[in-house]
Amino acid sequence: MVEPADPADRERTWQAGPVRVRVTLPGGRRPDRAAPKPRLTVERIVDAAMGLMKDVGYDNVSMRSLARALDTGPASLYAHVANKDELDQLVIDRITMMLELPEPDPERWQDQLKDVLRSVLQLYREHPGAARAAMGMIPTADGGLRAADGIMAIALAGGVSPQAAAWFCDLGSLYVGALAYEETIWLTREGSPGEPLDHEALDEQLRTLMESVSDRFPHVRQYAAELTAGDGDERFEFGIDVLVAGLAAVSDKYRPDRP
């Protein structure tokens, strides 16, 4: 046995790099035979999936490429994970667990809600492809429940009705997820992935199209500047502004006492 017996040590070795074979050992001992591949675990698979996603994008992470990165065959993964859907769930859960949730402050509930939504977007941005995997996934795992609990706590502290607060968990995560998904599509779209494509040039192009549009669409034509204004962040700030202000406005309509 060349690899350390302690599983935690094996884990560390793995995390240092994907295909580390260690031909020469630190102590100078020569390996009498090829180092045995570390055993597969769900953790290692999820780790590798997240690493691959970051490198090549969600769409290019397949069970096969993932297996390749783990130096094994695709069939081996199925001993630890039921299928790709379940793997996606595990990845999302891992990421959601990283979400930081503030202690509810009744005076600042609207700002706190916006902060949480900003944090979610940031998490998605740090893990490109996660948003796509998250779309249409029931948050039954710990991560989703924890996020829902944090949002509920803030909204309830602010005096939002329970029903409105509950549905806002849905609405908020749907919005942020969709926005992040859209962004990853932009990033994935052709052009060297990594180099963030030229937004200004694209907006310019789009605005020209809108301005040149026939008289059938007079408002698009007149407000082409507004329609193409703002980068992702500005549009996101508008979005959460509308969402939170809207929540405050309609909250009482969803109180059982006052139908």
Place this chain on the structure above:
Amino acid sequence: MVEPADPADRERTWQAGPVRVRVTLPGGRRPDRAAPKPRLTVERIVDAAMGLMKDVGYDNVSMRSLARALDTGPASLYAHVANKDELDQLVIDRITMMLELPEPDPERWQDQLKDVLRSVLQLYREHPGAARAAMGMIPTADGGLRAADGIMAIALAGGVSPQAAAWFCDLGSLYVGALAYEETIWLTREGSPGEPLDHEALDEQLRTLMESVSDRFPHVRQYAAELTAGDGDERFEFGIDVLVAGLAAVSDKYRPDRP
């Protein structure tokens, strides 16, 4: 020539059914040789794609299955359509064109906006898979511009600031698209496609999970009923309620005069 020469007639023949070969002719004439396949056109391809999507769901429409439905090989499609992305754009554009847009009534602008969003959701529901194809697509074609124009018209008539109205086009279609996409995932998920899976049983299951959750998530536990309450329509009504009320609330913040 057995098929009618008029292209419109050919189109009708196609639309009547996919692989109609007509071995015996209405007039009793016997076909001296196999009826020549009608020529491919972009219209026929888009028609077939929409028909297939309705039958088997977006995820199961491939260039290959589409070609099969058109009784040809996959390579043939590429003479009329650059790739699958372009085909998706064409499908979305066709569908968006069906959107009914009301004459703006300044008194009813909030209701009118909700109505338009409801119509968009209905269109997506009638064309399962369309939402998925629409996500992350720049609306540069006529359909998207027309929809944006209609929404701008209503909001501006209601006194919404141009910048808020413009960004609301984005926000609204993103929300409805994401919601519809989520729904199609539910529908596509295993179980006989077509038979809408048992929501009540699923919600019941989810609520039990939430109630049994440990003390780490007290709010989820306490408000499990609210978190699982409502079907898709009720949640959607809450969503557009928040969106439109929020738009009304923040509109003035986005006026250039009053920063």
Place this chain on the structure above:
DNA sequence: ACCTGAACACCGTTCAAGT
């Protein structure tokens, strides 16, 4: 000009067989 067959480089998943 339009269509085709065949090929290229991929997928997710299963399953009998190995250790």
Place this chain on the structure above:
DNA sequence: ACCTGAACACCGTTCAAGT
């Protein structure tokens, strides 16, 4: 118990060759 090779039934796209 865990892993593997090989296979099944698919993908999107290209391209030389046909009509």
